[in-house]
Amino acid sequence: MSNGRLRAITGVLAPSAVLLAVSVFGLLFDTYWQYVFAISISAAVIGSALAMLVGYARCITIATGAMLAIGAYGATIPIVHAGMPFLAAIIVAIILGACAGLVLAVPGVRFRSHNLAMITLVFQAVVIIVLRESKTLTGGAEGMHVPPPVILGFSFARDADFLLLCGAIYALAVLPMAVLLAGAFGKNLRALAFNENAARAFGIDVSQHLIAAFIFSSGLIAFAGAVSAPRFRIIDPDSYGIFTSIFTLAYPIIGGMGSIWGGLAGGGILRVVPELLRPLADYIELIFCALVVATLTFFPDGLASALWRRRRTRHRRIKPDTSLKPASVELAPIAELFAATEALGLAAAGRDGAEPILLTVEGVSKSYGALRAVDDVSLVVSAGALHGLMGPNGAGKTTLFNIVSGFVAADTGKVQMSGALLHDIPLEARIRLGMTRTFQHAAVFERLSCLDNVIIGLGRNSIAQGILRSFGQAYANAGSRSERRAAQAALVAVGLGTRVEDVAGALPLGDQRRLEIARAIVSRPRLMLLDEPVSGVSVEEARRLRELLLAINGQLGIAMVVIEHNIGFLSSLCRRISVMSQGRILAEGDAASIIADPRVRHAYFGEQEAAA
Amino acid sequence: MIVVGGLKFGAIYSLAALGIVVIYKATRIVNFAHGAFVLAGAYATYGIVEALDVGYWPAYLLVPIATGLLAAAVEFGMLRPIRQADMFALITSTIFIGIGLSEVYRLVQNTEMLGVRNPLPGPPIFLGDVIITKEQVWVLVGAIISALIGVVVFGYAPIGRGLRAIAANARGAALCGYSSDGMNAMAWFLGGALAGLAGIFAAPSKGISPELAISMITAGFVAAVIGGIDSLRGALFGGLVLGLAETVAAAYVSSAMKNAVSFLLLFVVLLWRPEGLFPEAKIRDV
Numbered sequence: 001m002s003n004g005r006l007r008a009i010t011g012v013l014a015p016s017a018v019l020l021a022v023s024v025f026g027l028l029f030d031t032y033w034q035y036v037f038a039i040s041i042s043a044a045v046i047g048s049a050l051a052m053l054v055g056y057a058r059c060i061t062i063a064t065g066a067m068l069a070i071g072a073y074g075a076t077i078p079i080v081h082a083g084m085p086f087l088a089a090i091i092v093a094i095i096l097g098a099c100a101g102l103v104l105a106v107p108g109v110r111f112r113s114h115n116l117a118m119i120t121l122v123f124q125a126v127v128i129i130v131l132r133e134s135k136t137l138t139g140g141a142e143g144m145h146v147p148p149p150v151i152l153g154f155s156f157a158r159d160a161d162f163l164l165l166c167g168a169i170y171a172l173a174v175l176p177m178a179v180l181l182a183g184a185f186g187k188n189l190r191a192l193a194f195n196e197n198a199a200r201a202f203g204i205d206v207s208q209h210l211i212a213a214f215i216f217s218s219g220l221i222a223f224a225g226a227v228s229a230p231r232f233r234i235i236d237p238d239s240y241g242i243f244t245s246i247f248t249l250a251y252p253i254i255g256g257m258g259s260i261w262g263g264l265a266g267g268g269i270l271r272v273v274p275e276l277l278r279p280l281a282d283y284i285e286l287i288f289c290a291l292v293v294a295t296l297t298f299f300p301d302g303l304a305s306a307l308w309r310r311r312r313t314r315h316r317r318i319k320p321d322t323s324l325k326p327a328s329v330e331l332a333p334i335a336e337l338f339a340a341t342e343a344l345g346l347a348a349a350g351r352d353g354a355e356p357i358l359l360t361v362e363g364v365s366k367s368y369g370a371l372r373a374v375d376d377v378s379l380v381v382s383a384g385a386l387h388g389l390m391g392p393n394g395a396g397k398t399t400l401f402n403i404v405s406g407f408v409a410a411d412t413g414k415v416q417m418s419g420a421l422l423h424d425i426p427l428e429a430r431i432r433l434g435m436t437r438t439f440q441h442a443a444v445f446e447r448l449s450c451l452d453n454v455i456i457g458l459g460r461n462s463i464a465q466g467i468l469r470s471f472g473q474a475y476a477n478a479g480s481r482s483e484r485r486a487a488q489a490a491l492v493a494v495g496l497g498t499r500v501e502d503v504a505g506a507l508p509l510g511d512q513r514r515l516e517i518a519r520a521i522v523s524r525p526r527l528m529l530l531d532e533p534v535s536g537v538s539v540e541e542a543r544r545l546r547e548l549l550l551a552i553n554g555q556l557g558i559a560m561v562v563i564e565h566n567i568g569f570l571s572s573l574c575r576r577i578s579v580m581s582q583g584r585i586l587a588e589g590d591a592a593s594i595i596a597d598p599r600v601r602h603a604y605f606g607e608q609e610a611a612a
Numbered sequence: 613m614i615v616v617g618g619l620k621f622g623a624i625y626s627l628a629a630l631g632i633v634v635i636y637k638a639t640r641i642v643n644f645a646h647g648a649f650v651l652a653g654a655y656a657t658y659g660i661v662e663a664l665d666v667g668y669w670p671a672y673l674l675v676p677i678a679t680g681l682l683a684a685a686v687e688f689g690m691l692r693p694i695r696q697a698d699m700f701a702l703i704t705s706t707i708f709i710g711i712g713l714s715e716v717y718r719l720v721q722n723t724e725m726l727g728v729r730n731p732l733p734g735p736p737i738f739l740g741d742v743i744i745t746k747e748q749v750w751v752l753v754g755a756i757i758s759a760l761i762g763v764v765v766f767g768y769a770p771i772g773r774g775l776r777a778i779a780a781n782a783r784g785a786a787l788c789g790y791s792s793d794g795m796n797a798m799a800w801f802l803g804g805a806l807a808g809l810a811g812i813f814a815a816p817s818k819g820i821s822p823e824l825a826i827s828m829i830t831a832g833f834v835a836a837v838i839g840g841i842d843s844l845r846g847a848l849f850g851g852l853v854l855g856l857a858e859t860v861a862a863a864y865v866s867s868a869m870k871n872a873v874s875f876l877l878l879f880v881v882l883l884w885r886p887e888g889l890f891p892e893a894k895i896r897d898v
Contacts, residue, residue, distance in 0.1 A: 058700045060703055060704055107879055114699070117703055117707070118642070118878070119875075119878055119879070119882065121644075121830060122834060122874055125874075125875075126871055129871040130871075130872065242826055246708070246711050249704070282719065283719070285712075290712065292705075293708050296697070296701045297690075297694050300697060
């Protein structure tokens, strides 16, 4: 087994192994402690489910108590009233939880910060009231007796047996969660949580991902509710109330938002603190609240990850700082890779000769109220061209980019790429047509490594692909290895070959620009839209970026449309330049003719220049 | 009779919703601690009316000031340090601040439920077959008048202009001489004061317990979303609609239905009209 595969497999198996180990360890203690260990690993599983929803997707949910209740009652009612076997009842609970997650997510994800919090809050309140009122099924407020789980005739009534059962089935249940969080799906969630626009530009459908996250996480929480219910002997609606929801929300926040371990540790530890600190029992909720607010204020990534990172950065400081060395740019590997895919016939239609015209923009207009941001603009970009787009602030350059890349719908006009009309093609699908872009404000996924940033740039990010790829990555299959190779080649191509595993947010601005370029070329686009690729970087860095772009254009044949204010930069990069002003194309031609054009001078320097 | 009872609760919801909307409009924070502010208002009412036994009038004056100061203190002490953080951190903080305040109440006053006397006892009014209590009329009228005062202050007074300026463009407003720190605190004060008023009106009929915080935050949000979370008039209307819908559902369907109604309303509004029934006009004057 290769090293990479071993690491991938141990990585996703580790949470299950820890849960199992803790449950076995618990057997050494008396029955009270076995009970404590059982609720601790239940809470760890809840924490791992919330790591997905709260930690990765940064959704606020206050419905965890309701989900637990749905699981607990959803499994117990069929067991008690219909004599259903325990394992079948647990599956019913998972399905009910997943459905409840869907019901919450569909209206909630549109404005995920507050709407979601609100709708989960109301849902929580309603579920508890309905359980309290449906007395014939649930026993109402007095509660309902839960028989011990019976599997194949064996009754898990003793604390030790129950603890082992929990360890075993939680270890199984947490495995898919670990796979999804460690893999492409989890990375896509983290990407969209911090930079929704960039995520969409690379094919991540935000709503679908959030709905999926809600379904997975709710299913697992309901499962934990169903499995843990027998241990409480009697379940009543109020033990799944809003306080439960809110304190479970604290698990991933205090434990740490960036990995499954934060949720596991947060849940496993916080849930048993009240059991251990009996004298403080009355103040425990208040202490939790203070702890959460303090964590959000001082350690936004979570207490556990703050401690963890402090240890790691101390290690890292020993390494020499390579950031000051001039980046070495090496395009050969990615060019080879592209050539190889072409030989296999996987590349998009040929770029030489067959279609000289790549992009046509015809009479496109866009108004915001009375402001015509883009006014009857037409533009033609041929395959392999380097086309500059300049103009004063507010000229409509970025709006035009947003129309072409699909962020904004034009009021009128046509945009075609290789003869295909783009209007009905959603933003998320445009990357497959061979169009990628960078953003005016460097929009890297700052919490992800450079490598993961570029892998997202491959654009295989539909919800089904994300889930399938996660399972592939869990055993480092051929597909995931070739993705890593392509991403590494792209990083080498832009001179970030030494920073593959570094977190993108830690890079200096110039390197973030390079990372954006790597992410944009790795999918082998035919057209790249670059929005102010050198804004904010030094003159020296701008020169090097220009050389990089020229090399990419020359060796990989990717056409570029480049927005830039810096006319020196633009004229040394682009053979053809269009000048926009007040929403219109003012002039188009080579650099010399643009600089000489009186209308351009007028737009830039105003009336005096025109009069002179 | 049902209608008047529903409108009474509706008017209280309107007040709660209005406070949420005022804070949201000025600072873009959805305040999940709002229910706790209402609870604080109700508890302060209990202190003045029952513990000090000085009648209701001082409460109407002092309680809004007290809860307003509480809200401004929360903003100043706890939210200001993380103002630069994302919405997730801000909203989550308000959730835990709210629960923390409720917990403080529970620790201070460890009883099931406190009652406050009826502000306007006396024989009910008969209109044909319909029986209306004076308390219902008083709460309905009082809450609506308070809400209207809130709308007028935010919509027309000079303070309101500053608040709206901050909301529209914080940096621009700062350049024009509005202190954004001061205005944020002011918005929270105003929102907190409205929550306090909701607390005064809610205390006699709903009783005082941590449950009050949760039921008021839930109802306040639903009302605010129905009206379009950005609209003061919408919040006023949304509260009344919710109050009516709940009471009608309880009377004609079942009491469990009463609470499901709020979720159904929220669900339907978010799915079909996420901008609410009274979206603020977003016309740009150029």
